[in-house]
Amino acid sequence: MTEEPYRARRAAGGAPPPASPRTEAPKKEGARRRGWKIAGIIMASLAVLVIIAVVVAFSYLRSLQTTFDDNRETIEGLDLEDDSAYRTPEGTVNMLLMGTDSRGDDEQDYRDATGEGAERSDTMMFVHIPADRSGVYVMSIMRDLWVEVPGEGMGRVNTALGLGGYELAVDLVEEMLYTHIDHVAVVDFEGFSDLTEALGGVYIDNPHSFSAGQRNPAFYPEGTIRLEGSSALRYVRERQSFPTGDYIRVENQQRVVRAILERFLSAETLSNPQRIYSVVDGMTPYLSVDEGLNAETVAGYALDMRDVRSDDIHMFTMPAGEHATTSAGAEVILPDDEMMSLLRTSLAQENMGGFMDYIELVEQHENGEFGVPDEAEEDDLDEEEDEDPDDAGDSSASGR
Template identity: 50%
Template sequence: MSENFPFPQSNANSEGSATSGDSSRGGGRRFAHAPTNNRRRWPLVLLWTVVAVILIGGGAAAWYGFTLNNSFNKAEKIAPEEIFPEETDRPAEVERPEGASDDAQNILLLGSDTRGEVGDDLEDIRGQRSDTIMVVHIPADRDNVQVMSIMRDNWVEIPGHGMNKINAAMSLGGVPLLVQTVEGIIDVRIDHVAIVDFEGFKGMTDALGGVTINNPRAFSSRGATFPEGEITLNGDDALKFVRDRYSFADGDYTRVANQQLYIKGVVSKLMSRDTLTSPGKIADVVDEIAPYLTIDAGMDTGYIAKLGLSMRDVRGDNISFFTSPTLGTGREGAQSVVRPDWDELAIVAEHFRTDTLDEYAE
């Protein structure tokens, strides 16, 4: 990549950079914190499965809840102390707004690509680098959802290890260090963590009968051709679509945009009448992803059920995507890196803290 080239931020709702208003905080920010390793795991699948369950009512909800409970038994669960940093290394708790019945939730979704199922031992996800990093913000009013992608080459301070690419945090200190690093950027706590192997959403895509997207740019990757316009991806092609970055002059910028585009397609398919009225299809989707999923133990079926009920009115149009602001690319020694826009990130952090991220995402 060319040095300091100002590539635009991605937004799955509209091409271009995200904008926002003034911030009470400006200037460069410190950051830092790091996570645990995992095989490349594709995150958003979990959230969207949850969202789909959330949208069902009555007896159907009971069925999906039962299915989800059984499938979650196949997912690896990790104790909170092995997921989150020490209390003294975390941001202060955000006070609940007056009259709010629910707290805002921030879920860290990590994707990795190990081409295999999640192992039974936490050591299996240590020493890896997180390939996909997304923060899902669910506001206290449960009216919408925002998903912020963090490019893996962002050059940040990793606590105790100096400056490095953010995706190195996992290999340096596991999930807790990555969580700490991300919390240092958004200045609020991560409530839950989900790590998904890319292989999991391959099966999920096929269980959905394919995922349709509107591809803004034609390209070819690993024997697959993706023409411009509306296309339907099967599991194999979906993996190639979201993994590729070498076909694009801006590398990971387009890769992240494609991931957001694909996730939007997954959400639309999960929320379609065809899917929501088919218990068998939902069961197949959950069964396909669960063996490739690692979650913190707090994401049990009770939490999922409560979250689902509170989000029953959320629809695809209420979910927005954006990429954490950057200033383009540069070099650190032999490494090509992405330069964070710290002034803009201070604004993003303020929106996280005040639970107004929807204003920024728009």
């Protein structure tokens, strides 16, 4: 009788007896191989997802770049490379923003009153970005400011465009501020309508109620109001409703520009790719820029200023003096020579923060809050500016 090999029986509980090392080892090796296989599949899937995300992001950025470069209009014949570049510290960026003639109800009345029939810059803003990218300074220039127009004699600021095109307008601002302009952007006011719509509307604090327009007037109550589309356009155009017409209009324009910037820099917008695309797509058809202001340049500036928030954007109006009447009977605004000198020095010394502090002191005094800024305070400001060139030179991390 042949003996059967011994076979272990199951224990009473039904569990198999422990396997010998010789029988278990192959099972562990197989499990390990299956584990590596699963991990490999997961890593490969993650890699595919990352690649897809990169492709989508790149495609989105390329789409934005293409939209900007294809839709923008380049200002022909504008050469910004001149001998004024030495006037600004390395790394700073100065930009001249101009708004084209409005088509509001008061446009022809203004031309009739001033005798100006040529193209004019209805709005002019000077934008200064320091080398350390610590903030953005946006200065409105009064269009009726009476200044020396290079090669043309005395005239209003906004006549430069009609007399010599964008190049003369640039030369005028460079000489007024003794600085250099790196870029120029011209915006058709009609673009305000599409831009505010793309942002889903903007909110401003309107200090005084008023009506805009001679025909079918729009009413803007005092307090927080929402502007979108045509309501935003009419708000920034209006000047006849105010006793100090252009001053109030400039302030209104500053409010809307600030509201647009705050809305664009908000987390709600920056986390919404479709809204960003809508803003770029809606605005660029109304935008004319110098040849150097392309999508790549804009993206570089945006990266440099990624930490800038709405509180870092400072808006103010170029210092101006008294109203006057020219020998020809034109109503103009005279410049404030003392404050203009301080402004030029502050720009050259990269001390616009000190200049803004001084403006605040002056405004507080004018409002009766406390005493006049004395000569000692002015001397302190001058001393700060004298020290700033070395600091500015050390902090310049990027060239223009």
